[in-house]
Amino acid sequence: xxxxxxxxxxxxxxxxxxxxxxxxxxxxxxxxxxxxxxxxxxxxxxxxxxxxxxxxxxxxxxxxxxxxxxxxxxxxxxxxxxxxxxxxxxxxxxxxxxxxxxxxxxxxxxxxxxxxx
Amino acid sequence: xxxxxxxxxxxxxxxxxxxxxxxxxxxxxxxxxxxxxxxxxxxxxxxxxxxxxxxxxxxxxxxxxxxxxxxxxxxxxxxxxxxxxxxxxxxxxxxxxxxxxxxxxxxxxxxxxx
Numbered sequence: 001x002x003x004x005x006x007x008x009x010x011x012x013x014x015x016x017x018x019x020x021x022x023x024x025x026x027x028x029x030x031x032x033x034x035x036x037x038x039x040x041x042x043x044x045x046x047x048x049x050x051x052x053x054x055x056x057x058x059x060x061x062x063x064x065x066x067x068x069x070x071x072x073x074x075x076x077x078x079x080x081x082x083x084x085x086x087x088x089x090x091x092x093x094x095x096x097x098x099x100x101x102x103x104x105x106x107x108x109x110x111x112x113x114x115x116x117x
Numbered sequence: 118x119x120x121x122x123x124x125x126x127x128x129x130x131x132x133x134x135x136x137x138x139x140x141x142x143x144x145x146x147x148x149x150x151x152x153x154x155x156x157x158x159x160x161x162x163x164x165x166x167x168x169x170x171x172x173x174x175x176x177x178x179x180x181x182x183x184x185x186x187x188x189x190x191x192x193x194x195x196x197x198x199x200x201x202x203x204x205x206x207x208x209x210x211x212x213x214x215x216x217x218x219x220x221x222x223x224x225x226x227x228x229x230x231x
Contacts, residue, residue, distance in 0.1 A: 003160075004160070031217065040223065040224075041223055041224075042121075042207050042209070042221030042222050042223050042224055043161070043207075043219075043221050044221070045218055045219065045220075048217070048218065056218060091160060091161065093160075093161075095217060097217075104217055105163055105166070106163075106217070106219065107163075108153075108160035108161040108162070109160050110158065110159055110160045111160055
């Protein structure tokens with residue numbers, strides 16, 4: 001079974017530029033998550049999708065971050081304009097979402113490492 | 118507010134020695150509990166999880182964890198560490214019935230000396 005795919009793996013940009021990250025979840029997984037992991041910290045949930053709808057975006061800095069999952073499969077996370085403090089690893093995860101309300105295992109991709117100069 | 122504390126930022130052990138990584142949580146009710154491992158350049162891999170029942174949980178790669186309600190702890194253990202266990206370990210919690218949202222600790226970096 002293929003895992004969660006993310007691209008690019010690394011990105012270096014100047015502050016105030018824009019950047020986009022792509023995620024392809026495990027086939028059949030309805031729930032998709034984007035996390036931000038700043039150096040020395042644990043991952044922090046930015047946004048959670050159930051199919052193409054947003055379940056939780058309470059920690060997404062909406063003035064500069066946006067995310068979409070138009071067809072309920074792939075997802076894109078965008079930062080515009082980037083700030084120095086956005087330097088982090090951006091992790092995508094997916095889970096099956098059987099709709100039972102039970103806790104489900106999240107499977108993580110390798111992440112995209114972003115450096116903002 | 119809910120929180121997860123991993124008090125040890127770095128731990129160094131010799132290969133073959135035993136390992137215990139600490140995790141304490143602060144939550145209104147006992148949450149679901151997890152341990153993940155992250156190797157350099159890799160995503161997070163689930164080691165084990167506790168939902169209910171037996172408080173000693175077995176996971177992959179020879180790891181186990183014990184849930185202690187009285188101490189709000191979920192410590193990770195391994196009887197004999199291998200050099201390949203060097204990685205960063207994260208404890209995480211999720212609220213029961215709370216939509217699958219994970220809250221992670223700050224992680225413990227494990228170094229294994231040969």
